Amino acid sequence: MNLDDLARSTGEWLRGVGAMSDVVVSSRIRLARNLADFPFLSTATGTERTEIYRSVTDAITSTGGHEGSLLVDVAGADDIDREILVERHLISRQHLSAEGSRGVAIAPDETSALMINEEDHLRIQALGSGLELESLWRVVTDLDDALGERLAFAFDRKLGFLTACPTNVGTGIRVSVMLHLPALKITKEIERVARAARDMRLAVRGMLGEGTDVTGDLYQISNQTTLGKSEPDIIEPFCKVIIPKIVEYERTAREALVKHNAMQLDDSIWRAYGTLANARRIGSEETQTLLSPIRMGIHLNRFDLLDIPALNELFLHTQPAHLQKLHGRLLDDNDRDEVRADRLRSRLAC
């Protein structure tokens, strides 16, 4: 597997399957780990970074079950390839723009991605479609055990795993769930939900596009507390309480729209389709904004020209780096908007 093959596929977390996938787009769990014998990256020298990179990649390649994985040298990759990794949520923007030796090891189906030298020496991440936190936990904890046999992680009896930032210390765990909440947005209940989540010490973020706009009604909810609770005690409220509650609100809001505003709802879905299927030039953010009512329309059985995997493919492949990669060359903004519109028309025309 190489990055070109990767760019053509959509990845496990966009398959549109899994629990509550009408609202929960994807789940992710990551663990932050650092090598005990090296400084954190804020003070590490270039040579130390390279040594850390080598130690971690050696450990990864020597664990079993790593066949078929893709190790990307992020420092040496070209701009488009790095952006592809960000658009696929395999690395963070911070990792893209960091300095010195760094990389990511990606499992063949993109169910896991190990970021080396991001904020911490190692970040073990598992990704999946729908609300699948228990199985993701098994993936990350197994990877952690396998790598922990080969690497001495910085660990303290009282404070647990030591991280570059004290807000991650202890378990080093970040559980995050990406939700599609168009109906709560329309009924303006989104504020109330976001406030309630923040009162529970959870972080709520809109998924940002290229600018600062929230695009596509996608929100990410994640934990902030990492110390003083076990990993299962942090994960469980997500699967059992928090996410099911928000999903229930969103479903209720969708049902109310169908009941009381069906005409407006259908109008917005089909107008969105009309634009996407006919535009001659279209930007990435407008595309994502318009795909949102269509996504909801598919789940409410009011739109049947696409299924969720096909929609997710458009969602990913119309983003700037994927668009250029699939087109085979770099494009300026104007050309990009035309190529994007062409791609959409060829997929959506009846």
Place this chain on the structure above:
Amino acid sequence: MSMVCQRCQEAKATVHITDTLPEKREQHFCEDCAEKEGIISKQPHTTNEILQQFIKQKTGMEQGEGVACPKCGMTFREFQLKGQLGCPNDYAAFEELLMPLIERAHEGGTQHLGKVPLTADGVTKKIAGLVRLRRELQDAIDAENYEVAADVRDKIQNLEDS
């Protein structure tokens, strides 16, 4: 084109939202108002906010700011500016200054209750096990679940004797 925030009517609008439902409508907010509306969460990284808050409220801490880690040379002041520690030893070097911040950032949590590395020494594993069991014991007592409590108490006894 510069637009004024529609909520406070003062700051420059930097967050622009286009709704398509129930009708096409554009909204323009400044970052503060967008956050109040629940549209964005400003800090991609909560660290700095917690840090800044902490620094503001904790005056008289200046005497500690010059403390430097003997291993990596980072001072507490540098940490405050960067939001990142210099090496694992900083947790020990800045313990007094860091613990209140850690406690605040983790809802009062100060003791790790999660995984222990497989390679950890026997004493570390034993301590971790005891901490967890004592927590379980307290939970069982709080829930007046005395059968479970008795069970956990036996486990603690066994582990202590091992």
